[in-house]
Amino acid sequence: MANMKNKIFQLLTRIPKGFVVTYGDISKALNSKSPRYVGRVLHDNPNPDKYPCHRVVFADGRLSKSYAFGGLSVQREKLESEGAIFDNERVDMEKCHLSSQGVALRG
DNA sequence: ATTAAGGCATGAA
């Protein structure tokens, strides 16, 4: 049970500090067809300290509006604290998107 | 043991 769920959390630990990935990337990495579900699973994050769910952003670089650990403001601070670059309300996908760096998550 | 319905932090045209 929670087969995919567990896999998603596993991928979260593979996200390097200062970088971000999109829900679509994760869903694709797991061969899933529902990026929505990825977000749903992140909400079930049993250990936010172990799974950097704050490094997951929208496909356009924006943050989620319902970050379950203090709001997107906290999420943004965490990312900036790690070295991620923000442009207004968006993340710099050219420099912070892991996939944009030629690095793949893993399947 | 099986079946049923609901809920969700997205993506793309």
Add this chain to the structure above:
DNA sequence: GTTCATGCCTTAA
């Protein structure tokens, strides 16, 4: 900027 469509898991009877 807005709208439409999707999948997987959880709990109950």
